[in-house]
Amino acid sequence: MSSDPARIRIAIADDQSLVRTGLRMVLEAEADLDVVGEAADGRAAVALVDSLAVDVILMDVRMPGVDGIAATEAIVRGARPTRVLVLTTFDLDEYAFAAIRAGASGFLLKDSRPTDLVGAIRTVHAGEAALAPRVTRRMIELFADELPGTRAVEAPGLSSLTAREREILIAVAEGRSNTEIAADFYLSESTVKTHVGRVLLKLGARDRVQLVIYAYEHGLLPTSGAS
Template identity: 50%
Template sequence: MIRVLVVDDEELVRSGLRLILEAAGDIAVVGEARDGVEAVSAVRRLRPEVVLMDVRMPGTDGLTAAGRVLTEPQPPKVIMLTTFDLDEYVHQALRLGAVGFLLKDTPPRELAAAVRTVADGQAMLSPSVTKRLIASYVDRAPSRAETARRQLATLTGREEDVIRALARGLSNAEIGRELRLTEATVKAHVSRVLAKLGLANRVQAAILVHDADLG
């Protein structure tokens, strides 16, 4: 069972998420929290594998809480919950190490699939939503772009092919088909690229590509 903590200030939202996730059969909601302070405490007490964290909450918001949770020893995977009018906050959470985000109107099947994906060690990177928002809200100051380009210049040609495809939201299997590589080879390339660039996950790699204006 995948252990999940649900964090949202609205009880109705928390209850709905619990019902959806527990109906999946392989996901257990081990706790709920109403704000960032409760979320940090619950993570330390319950040790969930995945946290669904609302962005905006009274008191300590989701962004602040995500930053604290992600510095914990053996931190959980954090997925931010947001609505379109809050998207300007999302890239900050991704930079902190959150593995992605979901819109609150995400269909139940996709919600459960997202939890399984991040629990399996992969990042949330939806081509239709995540890529667009990263491209829209990541700060592309000239100094940031130049720094990103210098980092990417350390990659081999094949590694750059992989990270560009990754930034488009492709899965390992899709990258393999596009580049004519086995999925295991793609996985090895991704791991090597993340280590070489000092990145925590695929989402941060995608942000780096967008910072360099190469996505």
């Protein structure tokens, strides 16, 4: 285990020891990743993050006792800047969606390829959202009744955005990366990052996942008829 600040410190929360072992083996094969701890339930996950410096925690949502939803909410509200990457068996899992609403920075299926898992960890650690557009749309459409359905013109903070910032917000909500947004709008990636940062600040959002939820909640994108 290294104290190199360039390395990403990871914790694994899952009630199945074989799953934790498998994840650890995948992650420890990467030069820039350190697995610093494991937890078998949500309570232990929160305690682990409280006691250790953890950059990213892989969070199973269905665990006995304190589940991954409650643990995610506690960790996000905590003093440490730990990001949560939700792991689940199902791509249409209401528990995973609730964890995203609780502040998780990403969503990944347990049967994802090792390269996808590693990439998602690095993406979340960099402050972006590891949330596939297909999964985002399907989850939000399935649970659309949970959303308040506020009209876009009534959305708090929306009026403070410039026309370009609003376009950037919608592009982020559609799942586009900074590279794709830069190509779409003929901007440099650094300019896109600046715009995204301003949108986050103006809307009081913690990360890109919250921007996705915000856009859907406030009617900026349709929640029906998406493929």
